[in-house]
Amino acid sequence: MTTTTLAGTVSTQANVYFDGKCVSHGITLADGVKKSVGVILPATLTFNTGAPEIMETVAGRCSIQLAGSSTWQSYGPGESFNVPGNSSFQIKVEGEPYHYICHFG
Numbered sequence: 001m002t003t004t005t006l007a008g009t010v011s012t013q014a015n016v017y018f019d020g021k022c023v024s025h026g027i028t029l030a031d032g033v034k035k036s037v038g039v040i041l042p043a044t045l046t047f048n049t050g051a052p053e054i055m056e057t058v059a060g061r062c063s064i065q066l067a068g069s070s071t072w073q074s075y076g077p078g079e080s081f082n083v084p085g086n087s088s089f090q091i092k093v094e095g096e097p098y099h100y101i102c103h104f105g
Helices: none
Strands: 002-005 008-011 015-017 022-029 034-040 043-048 053-059 062-066 073-075 080-083 088-093 098-104
Touching (some): 073 080
Antiparallel strands (some): 002 008, 008 022, 022 034, 034 098, 043 088, 053 080, 053 098, 062 088
16 A cells, blocks of 8 residues: 655555564655665664665664675764665664665665
């Protein structure tokens, strides 16, 4: 099911990953731009990407390790990181949940 607004469409069906440790909702803006908004509970998870992504931190903190890298980088509210398309990254969330907006493309 979706809800349509003047600004675009929001998927009311949640995307649930990793036994509920990550939950997101897809958004398609009126101009066709796709995003998702979600939350990741404390865990260390690996995500694969199709399109390039910009992960914008809304609340909480995370550490990420991009594919092919041996270093972890930390991000907090107001910060973002880029993930190449057709790649992967590990994300580690400790303490409070990590809230994000994912910008695709």
